[in-house]
Amino acid sequence: MANTNKKYELSPFVKWAGGKKQLLEKLMHYAPDSFERYYEPFIGGGAFLFELQPEKAIINDVNEQLLNIYKCLKTDADALIAEIRKLDSVDCDKERYYNLRDVFNDKISNRSLDIECAALMIWINKHCFNGLYRVNSKGLFNVPYNNKKAGKSMNEDNLRNIGKYLAENDIEITQGDFESACKSAKAGDFVYFDSPYIPESETASFTDYTKDGFTYEDHERLAVLFSELDSRGVKVMLSNNNVPLVYELYDGYVINPVDAKRSINSDASNRFGKEVIITNY
Ligand SMILES: C[S@@+](CC[C@H](N)C(=O)[O-])C[C@H]1O[C@@H](n2cnc3c(N)ncnc32)[C@H](O)[C@@H]1O
Structure with missing residues (x-):
């Protein structure tokens, strides 16, 4: 069970596929007591990061627009809030949504990772269908409008506090593939992997989180990295669907089936929990 240094009440600033809000209690339970x-x-x-609030961390994702939001929050949360306020000050309709989506896509194409791009991504996340983040083969965002006309795209206090948490602590924000993000991890450190999940049924297709998707080979690569980190003395935790492939890939490690809705004790006897939390400790 992790000891938390929680100083702020923080929650994710975007709705995100695979968001871990429902599983936080279980993740806290299986996380190590202490780590570097x-x-x-x-x-x-970032649901688990915001619950754990470690003082030293490296956070990474392949999605550079998403990472840009974390960077903007760390550098100047108030400036980002002001930019989102401007977007919220005008009611939305179909025309406005698709115009702003075009502006966001220009930012993606030009790789302009600035405060306007961060504000647009948060605003779009609240105005697009189901808060999805989906891109086409060119990497351009293509989720349709959810018909929401007005309302706030943010909780200002939450954004301000996330900014404080990121700035007051030693939090490094990197963009890239998961393998390179773990290069500096050493004995006593703690890595939590929450990759795109293996589909629940064999007929379901792998989810495209980015233009590259996350393939079967990526899952194999992740399992190899898990055991490399294990042999370096790093504490590793990983969540995924409770499917046979997971037992093949992580044979020999502690695989705990969990159900977001059930208590810890009832999970232990339940080999059929919907998800699993795997640890090497
Ligand atoms: C299941 S989501 C993580 C959800 C997160 N735990 C939360 O609470 O919101 C998986 C993430 O992996 C990222 N991703 C996909 N392929 C990646 C790769 N090869 N390296 C690093 N990140 C990747 C996606 O952009 C996505 O944000």
């Missing part, structure tokens, strides 16, 4: 530096190579919406 925390690594989260698939940070997404």
